Amino acid sequence: MNSSGQSIASPLVRGVLAAVITLGTAVALTVIPALAAQVAGTRSSATALDAILIGLNVLVLGHGGGITLSTGVIDGTVTLTPLGLMALLMLVCAIAMRRVGHVLELVDVETGLRPRALGDAGSALGSYTVVYAIGVGVLAALGRSGDASPMIVPAVISGALVALVGGLTGVLWSLARRPTATHPGVRVLDLLPMPFDAVARAVLLAMTGLVGVGALAATGQLLFGIRSAGALFDELGPGIVGGIVLVLLQLALLPLLMVWALVILLGGTVTMGTGTAYSLAGVESGVMPALPMLAALPQPGEAPGWAVLLMALPLIPLVLGAVRLVRDTRHLQRRDRVIAWVAYPLVTTVAVLLLAGLATGGIGDGRLLHLGPRMGTLLLPLLLLTVGATAAVLAIMATPLIPWVRASVASLRERVETAEQKERAEKGATAEQDSVQTQGATADAETGEDVETVGDTGTVEAEETVEVAETGASTDEAPEQPVEIPEDEVSRPADR
Incomplete structure (x- = not known):
């Protein structure tokens, strides 16, 4: 007992x-x-x-x-x-x-x-x-x-x-x-049953990456506007102990800025008072509380056109989480894999919405009545990013797309190599035929020159023969003239 x-x-x-x-x-x-x-x-x-x-x-x-x-x-x-x-x-x-x-x-x-x-x-x-x-x-x-x-x-x-x-x-x-x-x-x-352990790991990886992206964006903006924040801090003059308390207060509020930065990168809009709006499209700002970290926020104006490309930053952890999910569920049955594939974007979306909801509130009934993300502007782009990232990873890793692409590339490469070999063979045959024709033409040309030389020699000999013949003919046709012998040469031996 x-x-x-x-x-x-x-x-x-x-x-x-x-x-x-x-x-x-x-x-x-x-x-x-x-x-x-x-x-x-x-x-x-x-x-x-x-x-x-x-x-x-x-x-x-x-x-x-x-x-x-x-x-x-x-x-x-x-x-x-x-x-x-x-x-x-x-x-x-x-x-x-x-x-x-x-x-x-x-x-x-x-x-x-x-x-x-x-x-x-x-x-x-x-x-x-x-x-x-x-x-x-x-x-x-x-x-x-x-x-x-x-x-x-x-x-x-x-x-x-x-x-x-x-x-x-x-x-x-x-x-x-x-x-x-x-x-x-x-x-x-x-300790969780399959496939929910894989979903939990993937969501944890994605959420850690998303929080890291928000922290990186908020820290970068604070460093960019540190001069304005320092000027306001000096103007307040809180002293040593008061400065420590002010720093602790800002550290407590820093995760709020991180979540707000994440919401903006996801395509949503953040309100910091009546008439204010921070988004990738631009900034509409008004009078802010005298808090040094708020002085480092972007100034009012339209954002450049390339600011929309910043949505690729939170897309990276979403893709990494989906890749981890596909790898962890590859050995499971189709039913469990489908459950995991559907649960991952839904759980991630709900987790981000809960985090954004915690970062929403107000201070009093005045201009600061509404602070934080506008949930209506966040839901649609968040769904597009989570579902789109999961679908893209599944299309690449969980379907025959990659083997098909590899086979298509290999087949295309084989056809290209075959065509190149055929073209090289045709070029070789054409070159050989041209070489044979060139050699034949050269031989014909050389034979023609020999024939022409022989012809010229025969022509010369014929001409000489004709000349000799003409000379003989002219000799035969000429009448013989009588030879006169002097009388002295005839009678001279007798005298001897």
């Missing part, structure tokens, strides 16, 4: 203790900077109690809740969530529940999940979420004052969501084990 009670109470108690410790850490993260700002603010009339109340109000905003202000400067509801603070609070929750998971020893090195591991983890996570949500509601009630009134019900709901998401992440984190020489490692996503 005692053992059973201890086994039931242990996860519940550990979840409650983890929630209390997490709440204390969260209060310290917001109240201590507020107290530091109050001490450093020499021109401020706020007391330490006011600083604590401000810290509690910021804590409610960090969980995604809302507060109602009536300060005269800002009147109305503030619902803009500092995503940096929310991410930090989720990290604290994850670390706390990871420790609980390790203490409960949910995973055995040799056998894997121990018996009742999931039940103990669920009990600890449930008690953690309930206590944490109630604690956030209590802190919201304690943070009420004449100028600010946190909304309790939204604070409880948002606190429960932060505790649930962060705590579940911590529990899954505690299940992971690194591989050793004797035991294989345990991956958290491998």
Whole structure:
């Protein structure tokens, strides 16, 4: 009986203790900077109690809740969530529940999940979420004052969501084990059934890349306008401690700018007050709050025509996620592959829309009533990018397109080589025929010259023969003349 009670109470108690410790850490993260700002603010009339109340109000905003202000400067509801603070609070929750998971020893090195591991983890996570949500509601009630009134019900709901998401992440984190020489490692996503583990890996890869693209774009813009931001910071003159608090505030708001930059790159429009619009088509800006990081934003005007090409930046992680999905599901059956192919763009689209929704809010009832992405302008281009990237990757990697293209290229290359060989053969035959004809013509020419030489010789000989004949004929035709002998030559021998 005692053992059973201890086994039931242990996860519940550990979840409650983890929630209390997490709440204390969260209060310290917001109240201590507020107290530091109050001490450093020499021109401020706020007391330490006011600083604590401000810290509690910021804590409610960090969980995604809302507060109602009536300060005269800002009147109305503030619902803009500092995503940096929310991410930090989720990290604290994850670390706390990871420790609980390790203490409960949910995973055995040799056998894997121990018996009742999931039940103990669920009990600890449930008690953690309930206590944490109630604690956030209590802190919201304690943070009420004449100028600010946190909304309790939204604070409880948002606190429960932060505790649930962060705590579940911590529990899954505690299940992971690194591989050793004797035991294989345990991956958290491998615990999901197929093909959803492949979808989770692909979506995680795509979302990480998209957040990285937004961070890169926001950081680049801040660096580009750092002179304007520095000038406004010097004009405010917050001092050392006040400057540190101002920097921490901007760091808490920096993830908002990252998400807004991502929305713009995805083809959506971001509003930073009434009459303002930031998109790839251009900037319509107005009077902005005196925050140094906002001074680094682009100036009003139309964007160049090539700005639309920037949509290729978020397309890269979407393609990489689709490639990872196709490779991880290649060995599965067709039904599972189709489920994964359909789930990937839908889950990615929903995740981006949730992230953009968290980055949407308002400050008061004035010009800053609407801040963040216009969801209507984001949905269509986001669907086109996610579905288009997935379809393109599937057309290339999951269909016979690549083998067909390779076969077509090989066939075309073979035909070209055959045609070239045939052409070379024809050229060789033509060249050989021309060579033979040339040699024949040369031989005929040489034979003609010999004949002509012989003919000329015969002609000369014939002419000489004719001349001799003519000479003989002329000799025969001439009459013989009598030879006269002198008388002295006839009678001279007698004298001797």
